[in-house]
Amino acid sequence: MSAQPIAINKTRDTNARPERRPRGRGSLFRLVHRGASLALFIGLWQIACQAKLHFLINFGNVPGPVAVAGAFIEFVQSPDAARHIGASLIRIFSGFGIGAILAVPIGIWIARSRAVEDTLLTSLEILRPIPAVAWIPLSILMFATAEQSIIYICFIGAFYPILLSTIHGVKGIDRRLLNAAQSLGAGRWEIFWEVILPGAFPSIVTGLSIGMGTCWFSLITAEMMAGQFGIGYLTWESYTLQNYPQIVVGMVLIGLLGMLSSLMVRKLGSVLMPWTRRGGTAG
Amino acid sequence: MTSSTFPRGAIRIRNANLSFGSDATGIDILQNISLDVLPGEFLAILGPSGCGKSTLLGAIAGFIRLTRGEIFVDLKLVQKPDADRGIVFQDHNLFPWKTVIANVEFGLKMRGVIKAERRQIAKEILARIGLSEFWRHYPCELSGGMQQRVNLARVLVNRPEVLLMDEPFGALDAQTRLQMQEMLLGLWEEYGMTVVFVTHDVDEAILLSDRVLIMSRRPGRITAEIPVSVGRPRTLELTTSAEFQRVKRECLEYVRPETDRAAVVQNTGRASVVIQAKI
Numbered sequence: 321m322s323a324q325p326i327a328i329n330k331t332r333d334t335n336a337r338p339e340r341r342p343r344g345r346g347s348l349f350r351l352v353h354r355g356a357s358l359a360l361f362i363g364l365w366q367i368a369c370q371a372k373l374h375f376l377i378n379f380g381n382v383p384g385p386v387a388v389a390g391a392f393i394e395f396v397q398s399p400d401a402a403r404h405i406g407a408s409l410i411r412i413f414s415g416f417g418i419g420a421i422l423a424v425p426i427g428i429w430i431a432r433s434r435a436v437e438d439t440l441l442t443s444l445e446i447l448r449p450i451p452a453v454a455w456i457p458l459s460i461l462m463f464a465t466a467e468q469s470i471i472y473i474c475f476i477g478a479f480y481p482i483l484l485s486t487i488h489g490v491k492g493i494d495r496r497l498l499n500a501a502q503s504l505g506a507g508r509w510e511i512f513w514e515v516i517l518p519g520a521f522p523s524i525v526t527g528l529s530i531g532m533g534t535c536w537f538s539l540i541t542a543e544m545m546a547g548q549f550g551i552g553y554l555t556w557e558s559y560t561l562q563n564y565p566q567i568v569v570g571m572v573l574i575g576l577l578g579m580l581s582s583l584m585v586r587k588l589g590s591v592l593m594p595w596t597r598r599g600g601t602a603g
Numbered sequence: 604m605t606s607s608t609f610p611r612g613a614i615r616i617r618n619a620n621l622s623f624g625s626d627a628t629g630i631d632i633l634q635n636i637s638l639d640v641l642p643g644e645f646l647a648i649l650g651p652s653g654c655g656k657s658t659l660l661g662a663i664a665g666f667i668r669l670t671r672g673e674i675f676v677d678l679k680l681v682q683k684p685d686a687d688r689g690i691v692f693q694d695h696n697l698f699p700w701k702t703v704i705a706n707v708e709f710g711l712k713m714r715g716v717i718k719a720e721r722r723q724i725a726k727e728i729l730a731r732i733g734l735s736e737f738w739r740h741y742p743c744e745l746s747g748g749m750q751q752r753v754n755l756a757r758v759l760v761n762r763p764e765v766l767l768m769d770e771p772f773g774a775l776d777a778q779t780r781l782q783m784q785e786m787l788l789g790l791w792e793e794y795g796m797t798v799v800f801v802t803h804d805v806d807e808a809i810l811l812s813d814r815v816l817i818m819s820r821r822p823g824r825i826t827a828e829i830p831v832s833v834g835r836p837r838t839l840e841l842t843t844s845a846e847f848q849r850v851k852r853e854c855l856e857y858v859r860p861e862t863d864r865a866a867v868v869q870n871t872g873r874a875s876v877v878i879q880a881k882i
Binding site: 494496497499500501502503504505506507510514515518519521593594595 | 661664665666683684685686688689690692695696698699700701709710713714741742743757758761
């Protein structure tokens with residue numbers, strides 16, 4: 321046998337990242353390609369707005385990239401910026417945090433116990449198809465403050481993807497690993513801690529990442545309908561105040577913050593799961 | 604037989620029966636299996652795919668419950684899995700989220716051995732199987748043969764009385780398999796545990812074991828017992844010896860009709876499997 325560690329490229333967990341392409345001239349070309357494509361897109365947008373193109377889309381009403389950039393700089397410098405962004409971030413992390421703290425243990429519990437599954441899952445499955453948006457009127461009635469109801473909407477958005485991925489992850493753990501652990505002397509608690517939790521972890525991280533996306537989606541809708549601050553509120557408010565460039569500023573902020581928070585979840589997952597990174601800590 | 608200093612690891616199986624489903628529509632997996640394995644013996648169980656030999660192994664390990672009958676290891680009734688009975692499957696054995704050393708240490712950790720001590724024990728056994736330099740690697744970075752070596756180390760660190768092996772080398776290429784067989788024999792001599800080795804490879808069964816049991820297609824019954832009179836230490840050269848060939852012919856006599864019948868039953872569809880199984 322060769323003494324080389326042969327990395328087997330089996331179809332592992334979906335979270336396992338494919339091997340990174342070596343950086344070389346090819347990748348520099350691709351970077352330039354992507355940059356040029358982005359520049360072209362922004363250029364076409366500017367041209368369409370300046371020409372007030374009106375074919376299906378009325379570009380006469382769409383603020384161009386130059387106007388948006390100006391409004392963006394102006395917004396970022398204004399004292400409102402921190403207030404709006406801060407309000408949204410607090411809601412996101414409260415709703416997402418509560419969702420994760422409840423969904424992961426409940427998911428594990430449902431997956432491990434038939435009695436719990438039969439008790440909880442039916443009600444949860446009936447509530448699941450109701451989109452977070454549909455909860456808005458009732459949640460306003462349910463909670464004392466608008467803030468609480470928005471956080472509740474965020475929670476609903478985050479809860480289900482995390483719950484379902486956790487159940488899926490726990491149920492998907494290879495029977496042989498559980499048997500092996502038992503035969504090596506592991507008790508119930510040790511099996512939970514040493515096998516079930518790490519075994520389901522990649523799936524839980526996937527759920528957290530999807531949940532973060534749906535959480536933002538729910539947040540923006542809730543803020544548009546019930547908020548007093550926040551990026552969703554800002555976007556809608558800009559429309560009613562006819563400050564059109566600021567609508568796009570709001571949209572860009574939503575895109576950026578949503579992307580960053582999903583990236584954060586994935587990064588955290590990959591730090592906590594060195595075994596899904598090829599190469600790992602091995603040296 | 605080994606130079607084991609402690610006569611532990613005697614297995615006694617009495618009237619083991621296992622069926623899934625109700626009496627009327629159930630499928631019998633194991634039927635009236637009784638056998639004794641001596642302490643330190645290397646027993647091979649040969650049988651066609653789906654004959655229930657893995658199920659029997661799972662029952663000895665303690666995570667499959669028999670419908671009727673009893674299994675004793677050293678006169679203790681088997682009721683649940685225990686570190687005294689280690690098991691090795693064909694693949695997907697190691698914890699993918701643990702490094703090689705953490706996998707090997709697992710059994711010691713479960714017994715509450717302190718970290719420094721278990722690390723030292725684990726490193727010693729890794730050196731024994733020639734994988735010292737890979738201690739910080741994750742299982743996915745190792746070849747199949749290396750993974751199975753780590754797996755053996757992880758089980759042996761518990762010093763089990765009984766080692767149960769379910770086609771452990773079935774997924775390996777021929778050359779690696781030979782190396783693994785040789786290593787297993789060496790570890791068996793050294794540790795002196797009882798080994799129950801399930802395989803469908805006749806050569807492998809004879810090369811390794813003191814005794815070969817042939818199992819029938821479902822419902823699994825023991826149809827023959829063939830002592831392997833080939834001397835030890837076993838080497839690859841012995842496989843061409845007259846004695847080896849004689850034992851092999853004897854095994855094949857029992858194995859061949861079983862596999863043929865299993866094939867016929869599989870071809871005639873699922874319904875007939877159930878009917879045949881009930882007869």
